[in-house]
Amino acid sequence: MESAARHFQDKxxxxxxxGKGIGKAVVVEWARRGARVAIADIDLAAARxxxxxxxxxxxxxxxxxxxxxxxxxxxxxxxxxxxxxGDIDILMNNVGAALNGNPEDIPLSEWMRITDLNYxxxxxxxxxxxxxxxxxxxxxxxxxxxxxxxxxxxASRMPYAASKAAVIAxxxxxALYLEPQGIRVSCLIPGPVVTDFMASMTSWxxxxxxxxxxxxxxxxxxxxxxxxxxxxxxxxxILVPSDDAVWKTLEQWAKSPDRxxxxxxxxxxxxxxxxxxxxxx
Ligand code: NAD
Numbered sequence: 001m002e003s004a005a006r007h008f009q010d011k012x013x014x015x016x017x018x019g020k021g022i023g024k025a026v027v028v029e030w031a032r033r034g035a036r037v038a039i040a041d042i043d044l045a046a047a048r049x050x051x052x053x054x055x056x057x058x059x060x061x062x063x064x065x066x067x068x069x070x071x072x073x074x075x076x077x078x079x080x081x082x083x084x085x086g087d088i089d090i091l092m093n094n095v096g097a098a099l100n101g102n103p104e105d106i107p108l109s110e111w112m113r114i115t116d117l118n119y120x121x122x123x124x125x126x127x128x129x130x131x132x133x134x135x136x137x138x139x140x141x142x143x144x145x146x147x148x149x150x151x152x153x154x155a156s157r158m159p160y161a162a163s164k165a166a167v168i169a170x171x172x173x174x175a176l177y178l179e180p181q182g183i184r185v186s187c188l189i190p191g192p193v194v195t196d197f198m199a200s201m202t203s204w205x206x207x208x209x210x211x212x213x214x215x216x217x218x219x220x221x222x223x224x225x226x227x228x229x230x231x232x233x234x235x236x237x238i239l240v241p242s243d244d245a246v247w248k249t250l251e252q253w254a255k256s257p258d259r260x261x262x263x264x265x266x267x268x269x270x271x272x273x274x275x276x277x278x279x280x281x
Contacts (some may be wrong), residue, residue: 006034006175007069007179007230007233007234008030008033008034008035008090008189008234009033009034009035010036010085011030011034011035011036012033012035012036012085012086012088012089012090012091013027013030013035013036013037013038013088013089013090013091013092013093014037014038014040014047014077014078014081014082014088014090014091014129015027015030015037015038015040015092015094016040016041016066016068016091016092016093016094016095017040017041017068017073017092017093017094017095017096017144017203018037018039018040018041018047018050018075018092018094019039019041019043019044019045019046019047019049019050019063019197020041020043020046020050020092020196021094021192021193021195021196021197021222022144022188022190022195022222022225022226023039023041023092023094023095023144023172024039024046024050024222025221025222025223025225025226026092026094026121026142026188026226026229026230027039027050027054027061027092028050028053028054028057028059028223028226029223029226029229029230030090030226031054031057031059031060031061031251032057032059033230035060035089035090036059036060036061036085037051037060037061037062038061038062038063038064038080038081038084038085038088039051039061039062039063039064040064040065040066040077040081041063041064041065041066042062042065042066042067042068042095044063044065044193047063047064047065048063050063050202051063052270060075062080062081062084062085064077064275068093068095068117068121068124068125069116069117069120069121071124071128074124074125074128075128078111078125078128078129085176087128087132087136088132088139089138089139089140090139090140090141090142091125091129091133091139091140091141091142091211092142092143092144093121093122093125093126093143093144094101094144094188095117095118095121095144096117096118096132096144096146096160096163096164096197097114097117097118097160097197098160098197098198098201098202098208099114099157099159099160099201099202099203099204100156100157100201100202100203100205100208101156101157101203101204101205101208102156102204102205102208103158104188105204105205105208106144106158106159106204107204110159110204111129111159111228112208114159114160114163115159115162115163115166117163118160118163118164118166118167119163119166119167119170122143122167122170122205123170126143126170126174128194129141131211133178133183133251134178134181135215136185137181137182137183138182139182139183139184140181140183140185140186141171141174141178141183141184141185141186142185142186142187142188142229142233142235142246143167143170143171143174143185143186143187143188144167144187144188144190145164145165145168145171145187145188145189145190146160146161146164146189146190147163147190147191147192147213147217147241147246148160148161148164148165148213149161149162149165149166149167149168149189150164150165150168150189150241150246150250151172151213151249151250151253151260152260152261152264153211153212153214153249153264153274154211154213155211155215155268156205156208156209156210156211157201167187167258168187168189168239171185171186171187171238171239171262172238172239175196179238184236185238186229186232186233186237186238186239186240187238187240188225188237188240188242189239189240189241189242189246190220190241190242191213191217191219191220191241191242191243191246191276192212192213192217192218192219192220192223192276193219193220193222193225193242194219194220194221194222198210198279200230200264209273210273210275211268211273211274211275212273212274212275212276213246213249213274213276214249214276215272215275215277216245216249217239217243217245217246217247217276217277218276218278219244219276219277219278220242220243224242225242226265228240229242230244
C-alpha cells in the first residue's frame with residue numbers, strides 16, 4: 001500500500017469548481033504535495049489565475065473552462081486533462097451554489113437548478129469517469145457536501161440542504177461499492193468557510209433570516225480546509241468534515257433526532273440563529 005506521504009506525488013487531478021474558494025485551496029494543496037492539477041471552472045479567468053499561482057509556486061497546473069450542468073462539457077474537460085496529463089487519478093466535484101428563502105416562495109425551477117448543479121453535477125462527473133477508474137482499479141473521488149446536508153439547521157435554504165444530503169448519501173454508497181474495487185471515495189463536508197459563496201446567494205423571501213450550523217463552530221479559512229482534506233485523503237478517510245467538532249453535534253442528533261430537531265426549533269424561537277464564530281471579530 002502506498003505511503004500517506006506519496007498519496008499526491010505524480011498524481012493527475014481534475015477539480016471541477018477549483019477556480020475559487022475552497023476548491024482553489026484544495027487544488028493548491030494537492031499541487032503543493034506533488035500532484036498535477038487541471039482546474040475546471042465555469043469562471044475561466046479564476047481557473048487561469050489559480051493555475052498561474054500554482055505554476056509560480058513551482059507546481060504543475062492547467063486551466064479549463066467547464067460547466068458541470070453539461071455532460072458534454074464534463075466529458076471535454078476529462079478528455080483535455082487526459083490529453084495533457086494522462087489518466088486521471090483524482091476527481092474532485094466541488095461545485096455548489098445556494099439560495100435563501102422560505103420553501104413556498106422558491107420556484108420549482110430554482111429547486112431544480114440547485115439540484116442540477118450541486119447533486120447532478122457530481123453524478124455527471126462521477127459516471128463519466130468511473131468506467132476508466134474501474135478498468136484501472138484505482139482512483140480517488142472527492143465530492144464536496146456541507147454541514148447543511150449532515151443535520152437539520154438550514155431551514156432557510158432547503159434546496160441546498162437537500163442537495164448536499166444527497167451528495168453525502170451518494171458518496172457513502174459510492175464508498176461501499178468502489179473501495180473494494182481499489183477506488184477511494186472522500187466526501188468533504190465543510191462547515192462555515194470564508195469565501196464569496198454567501199455573497200452571491202439570492203434570496204426569494206424578503207428578510208428571511210439565515211440560520212447557521214451552531215455557535216460552537218468557528219469560521220475557517222479555505223487553506224485550512226485544503227490541508228484537512230489532503231491529510232484525510234492520504235489517510236483513507238471517507239467522511240471528511242472540515243471541523244471535527246461536528247462529530248459531537250452528530251452524537252447529540254444520534255441520541256435523539258426528534259429532540260435535536262425540537263431543540264433547534266426552540267433555539268430559533270429564542271432568537272439563537274446558530275451563527276458560527278468569526279475569529280478576531
Ligand atoms: P465559491 O462560490 O467560492 O466556489 C464555487 C466554484 O464553483 C467557483 O469557482 C465557481 O466559479 C464554480 N462554479 C459555479 N458554477 C459552476 C458550474 N456550473 N460549472 C463549473 N464551475 C462552477 O464557493 P465555496 O465556498 O468555495 O464552495 C465550494 C463548495 O463548498 C460548494 O460545493 C459549497 O456548497 C461547499 N460549501 C461551502 C461552504 C462555505 O462556507 N463557503 C460551507 C459548506 C459547503
